[in-house]
Amino acid sequence: MMKYAYLAAVIGFCVALAFSATGASALDLGDVLMKGLEKKDAIIKTSKALRKGFTDLTDEEEYYIGRSVAAKILSDYKSVDDKALTDYINTVGQTLARFSSRPETFAGYHFLLIKSGETNAFAAPGGFIFITTGLYSKLKNEEQLACVLAHEISHVTLKHGLGAIKSSRLTEAFTILGTEAVKEYSPSQLASLTTAFEGTIDDIVNKMVVNGYSRSQEFDADEEAVKVAYKAGYNPAGLAEFLGTLAEESKGDEGAGFNKTHPPAADRKANTEKIIKSKKLEGEDDPVRIRRFSKYAAK
Amino acid sequence: MKVLTPLFLALIIFSAVHAGAAPKSITIVVKKTSVRADKQFFAPAVAEVNRLDKLDVLEESNGWFKVKVGAKTGWVHKSAVGEAQKEKGVLSMFGGDDASKVSQDEVALAGKGFNEKVEKEYKKKNPKLDFTAVDKMEKITVKDDKIASFVKEGKLSPKELK
Numbered sequence A: 001m002m003k004y005a006y007l008a009a010v011i012g013f014c015v016a017l018a019f020s021a022t023g024a025s026a027l028d029l030g031d032v033l034m035k036g037l038e039k040k041d042a043i044i045k046t047s048k049a050l051r052k053g054f055t056d057l058t059d060e061e062e063y064y065i066g067r068s069v070a071a072k073i074l075s076d077y078k079s080v081d082d083k084a085l086t087d088y089i090n091t092v093g094q095t096l097a098r099f100s101s102r103p104e105t106f107a108g109y110h111f112l113l114i115k116s117g118e119t120n121a122f123a124a125p126g127g128f129i130f131i132t133t134g135l136y137s138k139l140k141n142e143e144q145l146a147c148v149l150a151h152e153i154s155h156v157t158l159k160h161g162l163g164a165i166k167s168s169r170l171t172e173a174f175t176i177l178g179t180e181a182v183k184e185y186s187p188s189q190l191a192s193l194t195t196a197f198e199g200t201i202d203d204i205v206n207k208m209v210v211n212g213y214s215r216s217q218e219f220d221a222d223e224e225a226v227k228v229a230y231k232a233g234y235n236p237a238g239l240a241e242f243l244g245t246l247a248e249e250s251k252g253d254e255g256a257g258f259n260k261t262h263p264p265a266a267d268r269k270a271n272t273e274k275i276i277k278s279k280k281l282e283g284e285d286d287p288v289r290i291r292r293f294s295k296y297a298a299k
Numbered sequence B: 001m002k003v004l005t006p007l008f009l010a011l012i013i014f015s016a017v018h019a020g021a022a023p024k025s026i027t028i029v030v031k032k033t034s035v036r037a038d039k040q041f042f043a044p045a046v047a048e049v050n051r052l053d054k055l056d057v058l059e060e061s062n063g064w065f066k067v068k069v070g071a072k073t074g075w076v077h078k079s080a081v082g083e084a085q086k087e088k089g090v091l092s093m094f095g096g097d098d099a100s101k102v103s104q105d106e107v108a109l110a111g112k113g114f115n116e117k118v119e120k121e122y123k124k125k126n127p128k129l130d131f132t133a134v135d136k137m138e139k140i141t142v143k144d145d146k147i148a149s150f151v152k153e154g155k156l157s158p159k160e161l162k
Helices: A002-021 A029-050 A059-076 A083-097 A142-157 A167-179 A187-211 A215-232 A237-249 A257-261 A265-278 A287-295 B004-021 B083-087 B104-109 B116-125 B131-138 B144-153
Strands: A110-114 A121-124 A128-132 B024-027 B032-036 B045-050 B054-061 B064-069 B072-077
Touching: A059 A110, A059 A121, A059 A128, A059 A187, A059 B116, A059 B131, A083 A110, A083 A142, A083 A215, A083 B144, A110 B131, A121 A142, A121 A187, A128 A142, A142 A215, A142 A237, A142 A287, A167 A187, A187 A257, A187 B116, A215 A237, A215 A265, A237 A265, B045 B064, B045 B072
Parallel strands: A110 A128
Antiparallel strands: A121 A128, B024 B054, B032 B045, B032 B072, B054 B064, B064 B072
């Protein structure tokens, strides 16, 4: 009998100890749970007002921003109407996206070849990626194509496009969103939000097409591209080789197209080679892929 | 030994209390995605889930969540899942230091933000923008089995970073 009493006392003590370790006594656990639920409710009610910067944008918002940026690009450039080539580029791109740090975006990655003699590529937020026929014509093999696409995918995963949005635009938008208690916008709120959205799109397009990303952003996208290509099984040296081609061609023409919006290709080539060597990310080309690319060579 | 007994029991009960609270739920924040048989993108899909679907988590491993969808179980990649929910379990909602973090699904649930309505207004203000071309671009998709055979045919051998 004494034994059972002792055991009951020990168990009672242990239960109290266990609950106290979770931050609650056995008696007021229900109270804590209720408080927790109330707190969760409060979080939901106020969370919209807590959003501060571009990293707080949802995947869905990023998608709508990306769609409008893509609409701007596709209003200036026409796409190449070649289903087989488009499918090929998309298959290479989709393969790489699955090895990126962000395989899934709100509506996935999509790749398009656009008609322009300029050597350039753009990545709109959410995964709308464009490469020009001018750039495509300079690619020598599938490894180079893969590395260029991996670089653009990396601008998306690193959210470089969203980072170009002026913070005042987001403050304005988040303030409108945070003060609204019901789901429907009033006409004036929708108008203000659309103005903030319009500015957001302009900020990103200006950065992507006119001013270019910073040197460090390009270097970061190169490093990420090397890793993504390596993980997918491509030879990351394709990036350094392609940058070598650009460096050669840009001699004496540093102010146009790709060179206008990117740091010197020779610097990027050297940096890419350094990353591949130091991180031991060497890979190998395969004749199968060389033959595959030649079927889709620039037309 | 008698001194250790209460501590031992406390440990068991402590574990039991925590084990009871461990299950987490996640919210899908992409338009749609597949729940896969294994934790890799080339694994067959066992179910399809959509934006704002809430799923119970059974396990977390290497960037993938093992979830329950009806009677089936499978894996969802973390990039398809709401930011706050994947970082904090149900318990931390009662904790508090990360409670101020904004959750994607909370914002999405509110039906607010830069959304279809805002795009519609933006289109009205910018009628020359080519959204038809964007819709067409979005329709370009590549199925998983095509990617798998493309990888195999191209002799691509995926590797882990060293």
